[in-house]
Amino acid sequence: DTGVSQNPRHKITKRGQNVTFRCDPISEHNRLYWYRQTLGQGPEFLTYFQNEAQLEKSRLLSDRFSAERPKGSFSTLEIQRTEQGDSAMYLCASSFGRGEGETQYFGPGTRLLVL
Amino acid sequence: DQQVKQNSPSLSVQEGRISILNCDYTNSMFDYFLWYKKYPAEGPTFLISISSIKDKNEDGRFTVFLNKSAKHLSLHIVPSQPGDSAVYFCAASSNTGKLIFGQGTTLQVKP
Numbered sequence: 292d293t294g295v296s297q298n299p300r301h302k303i304t305k306r307g308q309n310v311t312f313r314c315d316p317i318s319e320h321n322r323l324y325w326y327r328q329t330l331g332q333g334p335e336f337l338t339y340f341q342n343e344a345q346l347e348k349s350r351l352l353s354d355r356f357s358a359e360r361p362k363g364s365f366s367t368l369e370i371q372r373t374e375q376g377d378s379a380m381y382l383c384a385s386s387f388g389r390g391e392g393e394t395q396y397f398g399p400g401t402r403l404l405v406l
Numbered sequence: 407d408q409q410v411k412q413n414s415p416s417l418s419v420q421e422g423r424i425s426i427l428n429c430d431y432t433n434s435m436f437d438y439f440l441w442y443k444k445y446p447a448e449g450p451t452f453l454i455s456i457s458s459i460k461d462k463n464e465d466g467r468f469t470v471f472l473n474k475s476a477k478h479l480s481l482h483i484v485p486s487q488p489g490d491s492a493v494y495f496c497a498a499s500s501n502t503g504k505l506i507f508g509q510g511t512t513l514q515v516k517p
Contacts, residue, residue, distance in 0.1 A: 295449070297449075322503060324503075324504065324505075326505075331509070331510075332509055332510075333410075333495050333497070333507030333508050333509050333510055334450065334495070334505070334507050335507070336504040336505065336506070339503065339504060347502065347504065382449055382450070384449075384505075386503070388503055392437065392438030392455065392457050392499070393438070393499075393503060394440065394452055394455055395440075395452075395505060396452060397442070397449035397450045397451070397452075398449050399447075399448055399449045400447075400448070400449045402447070
């Protein structure tokens, strides 16, 4: 399977704990995006990388959130001191950015529940 | 400020008929538009896209129409099949690449 993969698929944690999610993009894709989706809403942009450089962060990404993409391959999204409001589906997408319209391909997501 | 809006939360059509899903946007800087299909507990699946230099793009049963003057796009599915039942999201992007999504429309195709 050469699609975008995400791990874990589900995560249940207690408020105040730290969690980390991993995304493995399609191998030849240089751009990687993180989105968050809550019930009844469309996905909302969090941040994106071009190769290993983090180029944009949404104001939704508080200082408790950090994302990395070492060596421009997989990416991790860490949430520190989780809050119940962090409960959501976290989606990763990748694309081959050419400076024009690009199609992003999504992974299956990681569903986070903060108790 | 909702830059991409899907005003119909749900749509129900009979198998074999046409499904038309609508989407409006406000930002004139958007130059690329996409439709995704999503099943519960899965990530969005890309369906079809259109560049702002075109007004129509077709792929099999799926056709997307873009009306730039009205800032409106629509997805036509003909003929609709029960397997098309899912949530459909329209999304738009500009030169930054990030996607701005609508709230989604739940399509139910009845056998």
